[in-house]
Amino acid sequence: NAGVTQTPKFRVLKTGQSMTLLCAQDMNHEYMYWYRQDPGMGLRLIHYSVGEGTTAKGEVPDGYNVSRLKKQNFLLGLESAAPSQTSVYFCASSYPSWPLNTEAFFGQGTRLTVV
Amino acid sequence: EDKVVQSPLSLVVHEGDTVTLNCSYEVTNFRSLLWYKQEKKAPTFLFMLTSSGIEKKSGRLSSILDKKELSSILNITATQTGDSAIYLCAVVDSGGSNYKLTFGKGTLLTVNP
Numbered sequence: 108n109a110g111v112t113q114t115p116k117f118r119v120l121k122t123g124q125s126m127t128l129l130c131a132q133d134m135n136h137e138y139m140y141w142y143r144q145d146p147g148m149g150l151r152l153i154h155y156s157v158g159e160g161t162t163a164k165g166e167v168p169d170g171y172n173v174s175r176l177k178k179q180n181f182l183l184g185l186e187s188a189a190p191s192q193t194s195v196y197f198c199a200s201s202y203p204s205w206p207l208n209t210e211a212f213f214g215q216g217t218r219l220t221v222v
Numbered sequence: 223e224d225k226v227v228q229s230p231l232s233l234v235v236h237e238g239d240t241v242t243l244n245c246s247y248e249v250t251n252f253r254s255l256l257w258y259k260q261e262k263k264a265p266t267f268l269f270m271l272t273s274s275g276i277e278k279k280s281g282r283l284s285s286i287l288d289k290k291e292l293s294s295i296l297n298i299t300a301t302q303t304g305d306s307a308i309y310l311c312a313v314v315d316s317g318g319s320n321y322k323l324t325f326g327k328g329t330l331l332t333v334n335p
Contacts, residue, residue, distance in 0.1 A: 138321060147231070149310060149327035150265075157321065166223075166324075197264065201323070210256060211312075211323055213264035 109133050113198050113214035120188045120221045128183040128217050130198030138201045139181035140165075140211065141173060143194040150197065156181055188221045195219075224249045224315050228326035236334050239301050243329045245311030246293040253314040253321065255294050257285055260308040260328070268296075268309075301333045 111132045120126055130139065137158050142150040142165075152165030156175040170192060172184045181200075185192060195218050199211040225248040235241055247255065254272045258265035269278040271287035271294060278285050282305075285296045298305055308328040315322045 140323060142325070147327060149228075150312075150325035152322070152324065155322065165322075199323070201321075210267045210270055212267075215263050 111198055111200055111212050111214040113196075113217050115217060116215065117218050118220070120185075120219065122189060122221060124188050125184070125186050126188065126219075127185075128196055128198075128219075130181045130183070130200075130214055132179055132181075132200040132212070134200060134202065134212065135178070136200035136202040136212075137178075138211075139175065140199045140201075141171070141181065141183045142197045142199065143167065143192075144197060144216075145194050153183065153196075188219075190221045193219060193221045224313065224322065224324040226311055226313050226324050226326035228309075228311050228329050230329060231327060232330040232332070234332045234334065235301055237302060239333075240297065240299045241301060241331060243296040243298075243309050243311075243331070244293065245295070245326055246291075247311075247313045248292065249313050249315040249324070251316050252289070252292075253316040255287055256312045256314070256323070257294070257296050258310040258312065260310055261306075265310055298331075301331075303333050303335055306331060306333045 114129045140155040141153040154173040156162045159178040174182045198214040201211040229244045257268040269285045274289040282299045287294045310328045312325045
């Protein structure tokens with residue numbers, strides 16, 4: 108019962124390098140989200156997707172791009188990493204079925220350090 | 223822009239104390255409010271609230287929503303050291319056919335023995 112799986116779990120990047128974080132869910136969820144969590148800042152929404160082939164900007168989208176080519180996968184890209192992007196990144200997914208449940212299920216997080 | 227404000231931001235109590243955590247919100251199209259507990263890794267779901275005045279309860283934890291005041295509280299009675307965590311409040315905004323989940327900054331609860 109995998110749920111939401113994020114890869115990698117840890118990564119150290121040099122300033123200017125690029126990378127892609129992968130989120131995969133096996134629950135057939137329509138909605139997927141990428142958040143970043145910094146000390147004292149809670150979870151801030153970067154981008155989200157309401158279905159395959161769709162993406163939308165969240166609260167802090169600058170410096171990130173996303174793609175949802177397959178329903179089960181949501182990729183977060185950093186084209187040119189900056190130290191300000193050092194954070195813990197969480198992916199989440201949900202299948203809102205009103206009025207039953209709208210809870211989001213989270214991956215275990217990716218700790219990214221940009222030096 | 224959707225806004226979720228939690229208070230206090232941090233709280234230190236002794237085992238056995240009762241705590242009340244607050245969450246207030248401003249969203250365009252409110253659908254539901256969610257509470258999560260986050261220990262070392264991913265947030266884990268506690269409650270979903272959609273209707274005012276109906277208390278949700280799970281063991282020593284309970285929560286209630288007040289749509290008139292645009293707020294919710296999370297109560298923990300007889301706290302234990304295992305309750306130490308960040309408690310996150312999130313609100314679902316369902317503008318149009320979309321649905322967005324916005325989190326507050328969280329309340330860091332520390333329960334000392």
